[in-house]
Amino acid sequence: MSDFLDILQNQAFWVAVLRIATPLILGTLGVLLCERAGVLNLGIEGILVAGAFTGWLAVHAGAGLWTGVLVAALTGAVFGLLHAALTVGLALSQHVAGLGVTLLATALSYYGYRVSFPKVTTPPTITPFASMDWLGVPVLAQQTPLTLLALLLVPATAYVLYRTPAGLAVRMVGENPQAAEGQGVSVAAVRTGAIVAGSALMGVAGAFLTLSAFNAFFFNMVNGRGWICVALVVFASWRPGKALLGALLFAFFDALQLRLQQSGDALLPYQMYLMLPYVLSIVALVLVARKASYPQALMKPYRKGER
Numbered sequence: 001m002s003d004f005l006d007i008l009q010n011q012a013f014w015v016a017v018l019r020i021a022t023p024l025i026l027g028t029l030g031v032l033l034c035e036r037a038g039v040l041n042l043g044i045e046g047i048l049v050a051g052a053f054t055g056w057l058a059v060h061a062g063a064g065l066w067t068g069v070l071v072a073a074l075t076g077a078v079f080g081l082l083h084a085a086l087t088v089g090l091a092l093s094q095h096v097a098g099l100g101v102t103l104l105a106t107a108l109s110y111y112g113y114r115v116s117f118p119k120v121t122t123p124p125t126i127t128p129f130a131s132m133d134w135l136g137v138p139v140l141a142q143q144t145p146l147t148l149l150a151l152l153l154v155p156a157t158a159y160v161l162y163r164t165p166a167g168l169a170v171r172m173v174g175e176n177p178q179a180a181e182g183q184g185v186s187v188a189a190v191r192t193g194a195i196v197a198g199s200a201l202m203g204v205a206g207a208f209l210t211l212s213a214f215n216a217f218f219f220n221m222v223n224g225r226g227w228i229c230v231a232l233v234v235f236a237s238w239r240p241g242k243a244l245l246g247a248l249l250f251a252f253f254d255a256l257q258l259r260l261q262q263s264g265d266a267l268l269p270y271q272m273y274l275m276l277p278y279v280l281s282i283v284a285l286v287l288v289a290r291k292a293s294y295p296q297a298l299m300k301p302y303r304k305g306e307r
Contacts, residue, residue: 007259015142016258019213021251022143023048023205025150027229028236028243029157030076030201035233036161037194038174038297042098043083044202045226046105047076051206053109056217057116059126069146069207076203077196079105084192091301102226110219123216144212146204151244153201158240170194174295177302187302202226228281235285237292249284253277 007013027044034041055072059065079101086097117124129144140148161167169190172180177187205225210217228250236242254277 007256010259011138013255013259014139016255017248017251018139018143018147019251020254021247022147022150023208023213023225024229024232024247024250025154025244026201026205026208027226028232028247029150029153029240030198030205031229031233032236032238032240032243033157033170033194033198033201035298036174036238036295037170037191038177038295038300038302039084039087039191039195040094040098040230040299041080041083041101041195041198041202042095042230043079043101043105043199044098044229045222045224046102046109047079047199047202048206048209048222048226049109050075050079050105051203052210052221053113053206053217055203055207056126056210057112059211060124065129065211068211069204072203072207072211073200074203076199076201076206080196080199080202081192083199084195087301088188088191088195091303094299094301113217113219123218125215126211128210128215129212146208146212149204150208154240154244161240171295173302174297177297177300181304187304191302202229205229231281231285234292234294235281235288237288238295246284250277250281253280 027048031041031044051072054075055068058071059068063071082104083097083101086092086100087094129146131142131144132148133141135141159167161170169180169185172183172185173187173190180190181187206222209221214221232243232246232250235246257274257276260276
């Protein structure tokens with residue numbers, strides 16, 4: 001118990017929580033945009049990998065860090081456009097199309113890495129984003145600008161969804177595309193735009209891993225974060241504010257298990273500590289998801305004129 005309290009009182013622990021949460025915040029916002037428009041995007045895992053690779057590769061080739069972030073966002077947008085063409089244009093299964101995008105994006109990223117660095121045994125490194133020491137808030141001062149960007153995007157996304165005509169259109173096509181069409185809204189255009197924008201955020205989430213959290217690209221670095229983001233959207237009941245809470249909750253559990261492993265008092269096998277954030281997150285998800293109000297047209301293909 002004393003070790004647990006010591007961990008909670010340690011500023012470095014809360015720094016780690018926010019750092020772990022950052023890619024989850026960005027990825028969850030991306031999934032949320034897609035699903036609010038009625039489209040499940042299971043391509044997120046591969047888009048995270050592609051964003052991490054292309055953003056890092058651009059910086060390694062001499063581009064600036066923010067240019068690398070832009071490249072990652074554009075990469076995510078391209079894969080989002082592909083996903084939209086399959087699920088909105090051709091009305092194919094959103095599950096199958098999403099998994100196909102994940103496999104394609106991951107395979108292309110790994111292939112690109114092997115082609116770019118055929119004889120490298122250890123991943124080349126770059127100079128990542130520096131911490132924001134100029135900020136007066138201690139926990140934030142030890143983060144990088146991408147963490148601040150992720151935090152600012154939460155209220156920005158909420159504002160767009162609930163206070164702008166574009167956000168209203170996104171929510172309409174996710175709830176009742178027939179009614180949206182009756183009001184002159186192009187369901188295909190809105191869904192495509194939401195998928196592209198959401199996938200761009202996923203690409204930035206991947207870029208955080210190589211341009212901020214680490215300084216290199218290596219295989220399996222995404223490590224299932226995309227699937228966690230999909231679950232967090234359900235936990236958040238498709239609301240940006242609760243998405244931030246869910247990301248922080250999972251990051252808290254993840255950072256906690258790392259500290260418990262390092263404490264030296266190994267009361268349990270290390271595998272139990274690794275399971276901790278996932279088990280506790282599943283429990284939280286089960287408790288919350290039963291009351292969640294999901295978009296009524298989610299995962300339902302729509303063809304213009306159909307009733």
